[in-house]
Amino acid sequence: MNVDLLIVGAAQLVTCASGGRPKRGAQMRDLGIITDGAVAVKDGRILDVGTTADMRARYQSEHTIDASGRVVCPGLVDCHTHAVYAGDRLDDFESRIQGKTYMEILAAGGGIMSTARATRAATADELYALAAHRLDVMLHNGTTTAEIKTGYGLDSATELKMFDVIARLDREHAMTIRPTFLGAHSVPPEFASAHAYADHVLHEMMPAIFAAHAESHFAAQGVPLAVDVFCEEGVFDTVLSGQILSAARECWGQPVKAHVDEFVNLGGVRVALELGALSVDHLDVTPDAELELLAGSETVGVFLPAVNFNLGSTHFGHARALIDAGGILALATDLNPGSAPTPSLPLVMAIACRYQKLLPAEALNAITINAAAALKLEGVVGSIEPGKQADFAILATDDYRALAYEFGAPLVETVIIKGEVQWNASY
Numbered sequence: 546m547n548v549d550l551l552i553v554g555a556a557q558l559v560t561c562a563s564g565g566r567p568k569r570g571a572q573m574r575d576l577g578i579i580t581d582g583a584v585a586v587k588d589g590r591i592l593d594v595g596t597t598a599d600m601r602a603r604y605q606s607e608h609t610i611d612a613s614g615r616v617v618c619p620g621l622v623d624c625h626t627h628a629v630y631a632g633d634r635l636d637d638f639e640s641r642i643q644g645k646t647y648m649e650i651l652a653a654g655g656g657i658m659s660t661a662r663a664t665r666a667a668t669a670d671e672l673y674a675l676a677a678h679r680l681d682v683m684l685h686n687g688t689t690t691a692e693i694k695t696g697y698g699l700d701s702a703t704e705l706k707m708f709d710v711i712a713r714l715d716r717e718h719a720m721t722i723r724p725t726f727l728g729a730h731s732v733p734p735e736f737a738s739a740h741a742y743a744d745h746v747l748h749e750m751m752p753a754i755f756a757a758h759a760e761s762h763f764a765a766q767g768v769p770l771a772v773d774v775f776c777e778e779g780v781f782d783t784v785l786s787g788q789i790l791s792a793a794r795e796c797w798g799q800p801v802k803a804h805v806d807e808f809v810n811l812g813g814v815r816v817a818l819e820l821g822a823l824s825v826d827h828l829d830v831t832p833d834a835e836l837e838l839l840a841g842s843e844t845v846g847v848f849l850p851a852v853n854f855n856l857g858s859t860h861f862g863h864a865r866a867l868i869d870a871g872g873i874l875a876l877a878t879d880l881n882p883g884s885a886p887t888p889s890l891p892l893v894m895a896i897a898c899r900y901q902k903l904l905p906a907e908a909l910n911a912i913t914i915n916a917a918a919a920l921k922l923e924g925v926v927g928s929i930e931p932g933k934q935a936d937f938a939i940l941a942t943d944d945y946r947a948l949a950y951e952f953g954a955p956l957v958e959t960v961i962i963k964g965e966v967q968w969n970a971s972y
């Protein structure tokens with residue numbers, strides 16, 4: 546049979562195969578590797594997977610990629626980013642080097658608020674150009690699917706502008722994008738209290754943003770607009786966070802997630818679990834008892850260790866405790882100008898392996914199939930299995946462990962989305 550694309554001869558075809566389910570606990574050590582593997586692609590989807598001999602016997606193609614001496618893995622999935630913003634936070638970076646903390650800078654009107662000022666001032670076209678370039682760089686690091694949050698508007702007009710930019714990125718950029726509304730990211734100075742701003746988010750912003758979502762191609766394609774909140778001391782407490790997330794679920798019928806326990810343990814995990822959250826993210830100071838509760842749920846625990854690294858912290862969340870208790874763990878970059886200015890999931894793997902004691906196999910499942918599950922895309926991307934989107938990263942190594950081991954090395958050689966080559970390092 547003739548197919549659109551054959552990739553053959555992979556030293557390791559890392560399938561991350563899971564039968565369309567996220568991997569829990571000990572399953573995360575299994576990458577479903579096929580030695581001398583091959584994959585057949587038709588109409589942008591994976592048709593068949595097996596050894597090179599088997600695939601060559603069944604299929605031929607005018608477009609064949611020889612992956613000998615290479616690893617072929619699923620395109621990487623970044624399930625937590627803030628990739629749409631203007632400006633930079635280079636001054637914050639220097640202030641932190643000189644001793645100020647992230648939360649001190651935020652409380653003094655810098656941090657997220659300074660990015661909000663720059664994002665409010667930028668046009669939609671400017672924001673689009675900046676974000677499209679960031680997605681290109683992420684793609685060159687192997688990412689083929691990304692979640693993107695609003696949250697640097699903190700007023701209705703700018704939150705809507707960010708949503709429109711995110712929708713345009715999904716339509717025009719090769720990467721698959723999933724949108725999240727993060728109106729409750731910080732309390733802007735126009736409001737006297739978190740309570741007053743949360744009311745505004747609930748009664749002004751959410752109706753406007755869900756009206757825009759309903760008219761967008763996302764809604765037409767059945768793609769929800771998830772709702773997120775920064776549940777943290779000095780930002781939104783568990784009561785306000787719970788109000789926003791339950792409105793998202795009950796009034797608007799959308800999935801929810803939350804930034805929890807980045808600096809102070811407020812109990813956000815329990816609030817999110819009661820609402821059946823897709824994911825809870827950060828988890829830096831979550832006690833093991835709450836991680837065990839999380840492990841017993843369908844909610845994905847997303848660790849973002851590039852944040853700890855970027856903030857110069859030697860403290861990392863207890864990722865091992867979540868895996869060892871049988872939970873579903875994912876990793877993401879948290880790409881944003883303040884706490885994690887990195888486009889690289891391989892770098893995140895490298896940090897998680899060293900400081901959170903994940904094995905490279907666990908870390909690779911955490912940025913593929915489990916990250917897909919955090920976006921409810923485990924049936925669509927994140928593994929190399931028949932029927933899934935034909936998204937791959939081809940690595941310039943014959944052992945997948947090098948992706949975590951050779952930190953900083955540009956091992957991603959070729960990136961394929963829906964069967965089309967989008968990046969080749971030798972171009």
Ligand code: NIG
Nearest residue numbers: 657775804879881882883884
């Ligand atoms: O996930 N913690 C809250 N939000 C982002 C940081 C955003 C920023 O600093 O601009 C985070 O770390």
Ligand code: FE
Nearest residue numbers: 625627804879
């Ligand atoms: Fe974040």
